[in-house]
Amino acid sequence: MGHDAVNAKPRRSRRAPSMLDVAKHANVSTQTVSRVSNGLTNVDENTRARVIESMQELGYRPNGAARALKSGRFHSIGVITFTLATVGNMRTLEGITTRAAAADYTVTLISIPPTVDAVSGAYSRLTAQAVDGVVIVFEARLLDEGVITLPPGLPVVVVDSNGGPEHPVIDTDQFDGASRATEHLLDLGHETVWHIAGPADSFSAVHRLAAWQETLERHGRRVPPVIHGAWTTMSGYEAGRELAARDDVTAVFAANDQMALGLLRALHEAGRDVPGEVSVVGFDDIDEAQGFWPPLTSVHQDFAAVGSAAVDSLLERIDGGAVRDRVTLVQTELVVRSSTAPPPVR
Known part of the structure; x- marks a missing residue:
């Protein structure tokens, strides 16, 4: 063993700066540093700026766990979703994270397969990770049919599904x-x-199908057989090939814009003019809908409003407020473009 190794002194790890260090550096009291760390407003702006500058210079990080123990809040919410592949989920998540950040909350996201065990496991993981509440974003009818039950404890808000009797x-x-x-x-x-x-x-698909059927029946019209897709462009294309072969098809409502895009391709390949021979309406009004050919008439969903409302509802429950509205519905808007027109004259 070499001489240097024998005489080497153990290296001390650098102590993390404390609230007292910041107070001394900024020439303020530790109480003032605490107020700045907790976002309280009863601090002079010049003093606040000086404290923040000292925090940054010293590399001080407020102890979130300690603040949570004191306040009973972690300022964090969890989000459970089945997929990140759909436009609706991604836009809704964007709305959730934007509203959460504005309320000074962080977001922990868990994407899982649509199984009972996966939902229960994700909920347990979020409970262990010290979040104040959970937003669940999935389309399947699981909570209202009793397939999934969540243990009591954390406030829960459900998006794009049914929350059962509790949520x-x-x-x-x-x-x-x-x-x-x-x-x-x-x-x-x-x-x-x-x-x-x-x-x-x-x-979502069940509700859109029911509304389509109810509207036709209310007007005394024939209800054609339903063709189920998978939300994908290719499934819309396969359904479109079937519909394009029928001369009696003059109008089609696709349950989302991706399937409408596949339908448009199938109609074009079959030589069926849109909207001269067949009118097409989609649902979602994605940004690309106006770039389809022809530009797609579609039902506009305000995903940002849904995500924001979910966070607001969850924060109310975290604050101990009662559930004022069992279901909150965000209104849609029909955006008419060039893919719809009167039927051809026979």
């Missing part, structure tokens, strides 16, 4: 949006409207 729900008014789409095509003079629905186990 408030935030959703787009799926039924009204699909009714508007169907009504629009009937008002143009089409005898009936065909429908490419989403997956049969999807909460």
Whole structure:
């Protein structure tokens, strides 16, 4: 063993700066540093700026765990979702994170497969990670059918599904949006409207299908057989090939814009003019809808409003407030573009 190794002194780890260090550096009291760390407003702005500058210079980080023990809050919410692949989920998550940040909350996201064990496991993990509440974003009908039950403890808000008897729900008014789409095509003079629905186990798809059927029946129109897709462009294309081969199809309502895009391709390949021979309406009004050919008439969903409302509802429950509204519905808007027109003259 070398001489240097024998005489080497153990290296001391550098002590993290404390609140007292910041107070001395900024020439203020530790109480003032505490107020700045906790975001309180009863601090002079010049003093606040000096304290923040000292924090940054010293590399001081407020102890979030200690603050949580004192206040009973972690200022963190969890989000559980089945998929990040759909436009709706991604836009809703964007709304959730934006609103949470504005309220000084962080977000822990867990994406899981749609199974009972996965949901229960994700909920348990979030409980262990010290969040104040949970937003659940999934389409399947699991909570209302008793397939999944969550243990008591954390406040929960559900998006795009049914919350069962305990949990408030935030959703787009799926039924009204699909009714508007169907009504629009009937008002143009089409005898009936065909429908490419989403997956049969999807909460949103079930409501859109029910609204389409109810609207046709209310007007005394024939209800054509439903074709189920998978929310994907390719599934819309496969359904579109079937519909394009039928001369009696003059209007189609697709349950989302991706399936509408596949339908448009199938109609073009079959030589069916849109909207001269067949009118098409989608749902979601994604940014690309106006770039389709022709530009797509679609039902606009305000995903940001849904995400923001979910966070507001959850924060109310975290603050101990009672659930004022069992279900909160965000209204839709029909955006009419060039993919819809009166039916061809026979």
